[in-house]
Amino acid sequence: MIEKGNILFCGVGGQGILLASELTAYALLIAGFDVKKSEVHGMAQRGGSVVAHLRYGDKVYSPLIDPGAADIQLAFEMVEAARYLPFLHPGSRSIVNIQKIAPPAVATGKMLYPAAPLDSLTEQGIKVYPVDGFGIAREVGEIKATNTVLVGALSTLLPIDVEVFVEVIRKQVPARFVEVNLAAFAAGRKSIGPL
Numbered sequence: 535m536i537e538k539g540n541i542l543f544c545g546v547g548g549q550g551i552l553l554a555s556e557l558t559a560y561a562l563l564i565a566g567f568d569v570k571k572s573e574v575h576g577m578a579q580r581g582g583s584v585v586a587h588l589r590y591g592d593k594v595y596s597p598l599i600d601p602g603a604a605d606i607q608l609a610f611e612m613v614e615a616a617r618y619l620p621f622l623h624p625g626s627r628s629i630v631n632i633q634k635i636a637p638p639a640v641a642t643g644k645m646l647y648p649a650a651p652l653d654s655l656t657e658q659g660i661k662v663y664p665v666d667g668f669g670i671a672r673e674v675g676e677i678k679a680t681n682t683v684l685v686g687a688l689s690t691l692l693p694i695d696v697e698v699f700v701e702v703i704r705k706q707v708p709a710r711f712v713e714v715n716l717a718a719f720a721a722g723r724k725s726i727g728p729l
Contacts, residue, residue, distance in 0.1 A: 536568075537592075537693055538589075538591030538603040538604070539590060539591070539593075540587070540599040541555075541604065542586075542606070542607045542608070542618055542709075543548060543585065543588065544585045544610065544611075544614045544618045545557075545609060545610025546582070546583065546611050546704075547582055547584050549584070550610075550680065550682075551585075551586055552584070554586075554610075555571055556621070557685050557703065557706055558684070560702045560705075561692075561702045564698050564702065565695070565698055566588040568590065568593050570595075570596060571589075572586065572598055573586040582638075583642050585618065587599045599620055602623045602634070603621070604622050605627070605659065605700045606628050606629070606631075606691055606711065607627070607628040607629070608628075609630040610630060610684065611634070612651040613634075613635075613637060613647065614628055615652060616654045619655060619658065619664045622658065624660065627660070627663075627691060628655055628660050629663045629687045629691075629726070630652060630655075630665050630667075631667035631697065632666050633666065637712075641665040652664070667680040667681075667683040668680050670722065670725060671683050674718045676718065677720035679711070679717075682707075682727070683718045683721060683722035685699070687725050687726050689716055696723070700716060
């Protein structure tokens with residue numbers, strides 16, 4: 535566990551990336567860290583790329599992560615994980631939802647979805663944790679909780695007590711979805727296995 539760090543959240547619009555970054559930011563704040571967060575929506579409403587930068591530590595002055603400075607990547611889609619490779623460094627850790635969402639160029643037949651998009655990360659010395667976030671969310675009864683599954687996985691890499699995340703989920707998620715999101719979070723934590 536590190537007492538400061540840079541977390542890059544990336545994926546496709548509609549996957550709940552911004553809520554995942556907010557839950558993580560609130561948990562870090564409650565745990566006593568200074569936190570700065572920034573997000574880029576881009577063409578999110580049309581299924582485009584979405585990215586959020588989150589930095590935490592004793593004192594943080596800027597929310598933006600420099601290329602090569604992300605310690606952890608939380609990727610909601612495999613090609614998006616590879617797209618943001620320039621922000622990672624050897625030793626970075628990447629939690630990747632193994633769901634495939636075809637980018638527009640693939641959906642229109644102009645390009646092919648890469649056969650092994652995560653190879654580009656492992657070849658650069660990045661530790662990849664593949665997680666079937668969508669499948670786990672379906673098992674707990676709510677596919678929209680995929681983002682909370684991934685936050686659960688991320689929580690295993692952060693210096694925060696699990697109870698803090700539980701408190702944040704209870705406060706930030708609408709009441710009717712709290713229990714299923716808590717189940718998704720717990721299942722996400724289990725998905726990582728031994729570090």
